[in-house]
Amino acid sequence: MRVAALIVAAGRGRRAVQPGGSAAGAESGLDETPKQYRQIGGAPMLSHAIRAFSDHGSVDEVLVVIHEGDQARYDEIAEGVSAKLKPAVVGGSQRQDSVRSGLEALAGDPPDQVLIHDAARPFVDGALIQRVIDSLKTTMGALPCLPVTDTLKRSKNGIVTETVDRAGLWRAQTPQGFRFQEILDAHRAAAGLSMTFTDDASIAEWYGLPVAQVEGSEANQKVTNSEDFVLAEARLMGATQLDGLRIGSGYDVHAFGEGNAVVLGGVSIPHDMALSGHSDADVVLHALTDALLGAIGDGDIGVHFPPSDQQWAGADSSVFIKDALRRVADRGGRILNADVTILCEAPKIGPHRDAMRGRIAELLALDVDRVGLKATTHEGLGAIGRGEGIAAMATVTINLA
Known part of the structure; x- marks a missing residue:
């Protein structure tokens, strides 16, 4: 045929x-x-x-x-x-x-x-x-x-004269x-x-x-x-x-250990403990890194920066963000916005929210109004609720050329 x-x-x-x-x-x-x-x-x-x-x-x-x-x-x-x-x-x-x-x-x-x-x-x-x-x-x-x-109408000389049955x-x-x-x-x-x-x-x-x-x-x-x-x-x-829109999500969690400050969103916050982990254990930037990599389907932070590699011990987590941004740029991508939720019982996030938003905006080359940052507790439930650590969830939207 x-x-x-x-x-x-x-x-x-x-x-x-x-x-x-x-x-x-x-x-x-x-x-x-x-x-x-x-x-x-x-x-x-x-x-x-x-x-x-x-x-x-x-x-x-x-x-x-x-x-x-x-x-x-x-x-x-x-x-x-x-x-x-x-x-x-x-x-x-x-x-x-x-x-x-x-x-x-x-x-x-x-x-x-x-x-x-x-x-x-x-x-x-x-x-x-x-x-x-x-x-x-x-x-x-x-x-x-x-x-x-x-509804159909019939008119004559600009005046409606009839409603036409539209059935059939x-x-x-x-x-x-x-x-x-x-x-x-x-x-x-x-x-x-x-x-x-x-x-x-x-x-x-x-x-x-x-x-x-x-x-x-x-x-x-x-x-x-x-x-x-x-x-x-x-x-x-x-x-x-x-067609070029991509959305990525990331999640990270670290337990508390000895120390006197935690690093969240690139900002050092005084506290009676520190987060334990490879690099500076910044759960916010780690979650953001995974979100960026997820948006372009390029693995996760552990693939590109394995914990077994000692060169990253104690590293500033902005290194991971910058590498993910390079990968996005290689795909012709542009970051549209980022949104982060921090889950913890302490320290208080509110006094440091603006500083964290500003640092994240700086790293992602975004206006600060394109960066959302929220915090919530676990109401005493689970490891986070018992104050044993901090978790963060992140979502980013990018547009690929």
């Missing part, structure tokens, strides 16, 4: 002009680049749709229908995308004409099925594509739909899938008629082809006007930022 994707990108998209000053819009002060070639997330909108179909394992070939004046623009984004991508064909003055041009171009070596998709829907995903393909196993046409959830009403999306020969025959039959068809399913309905409804996708929104581009850009930028 051979499946072709036909992407319609021949429109002018005048509703999506944006402030600018290109040669095309010099007189109006607007950039009149056709919307399918405008940038979203660092790439032309059309390229997102092309990649969605080219990368899909069930799609064998991809054909794009373009405006006759857009060949140079198209060539820039099509080069090297995929071996599945066929040379573009020129469309007509109406969407229906453009689809027919694409179907005729495929007719020389016809596929079994064709998916017809609007370039203005850049967020089509593989699951939706597959649902349409699967539906064509048992029907001649497949239409992705979503229910109408808003659906929002149509693309890709719309068809058995190839049947939809080609329908388009040929509809050529030259004075009727207006806004999508391919309506042509199939007019021709008498059964069209099955399949589940659409809320993410598969159509980008029509300038406001849509703002939302689409925010969506893609948000996805990129989230």
Whole structure:
């Protein structure tokens, strides 16, 4: 079963002009680049749709229908995308004409099925594509739909005249899938008629082809006007930022031993005991080190600074933090915030909180308002509650480039 994707990108998209000053819009002060070639997330909108179909394992070939004046623009984004991508064909003055041009171009070596998709829907995903393909196993046409959830009104001359019953009403999306020969025959039959068809399913309905409804996708929104581009850009930028977001957690505990001060968060706090352990036993910086390493999946403090290595005996724990920060930087990472909770019965943390936050902020190169530090007791429960030691938990958030 051979499946072709036909992407319609021949429109002018005048509703999506944006402030600018290109040669095309010099007189109006607007950039009149056709919307399918405008940038979203660092790439032309059309390229997102092309990649969605080219990368899909069930799609064998991809054909794009373009405006006759857009060949140079198209060539820039099509080069090297995929071996599945066929040379573009020129469309007509109406969407229906453009689809027919694409179907005729495929007719020389016809596929079994064709998916017809609007370039203005850049967020089509593989699951939706597959649902349409699967539906064509048992029907001649497949239409992705979503229910109408808003209340619908009919108006005349700006005055609301009627509330429309939305029961049974659906929002149509693309890709719309068809058995190839049947939809080609329908388009040929509809050529030259004075009727207006806004999508391919309506042509199939007019021709008498059964069209099955399949589940659409809320993410598969159509980008029509300038406001849509703002939302689409925010969506893609948000996805990129989230993709680079990493969260790490760390925990450390040390028992008390002889001494007259404890080191917490790089600050020496007078006390009638000290924490026992390798290095200076700073549980706060140790927990933070593990959180940093955990965020990038790079082991823990014991892997990089084993207790058996005597060179770290009594070491300032800032050494461990700086090494972890270097590892984060090597990955292109940036620290966004840190949060620490100290668990102990004594000493009192409150008088030293600001000093510890300041030192941690200095080590992590953060503003102090991005460092949280809290303390709590164990209410007399367990080893910490009996005053036998101090524990710390830390969480950090980083963003990888």
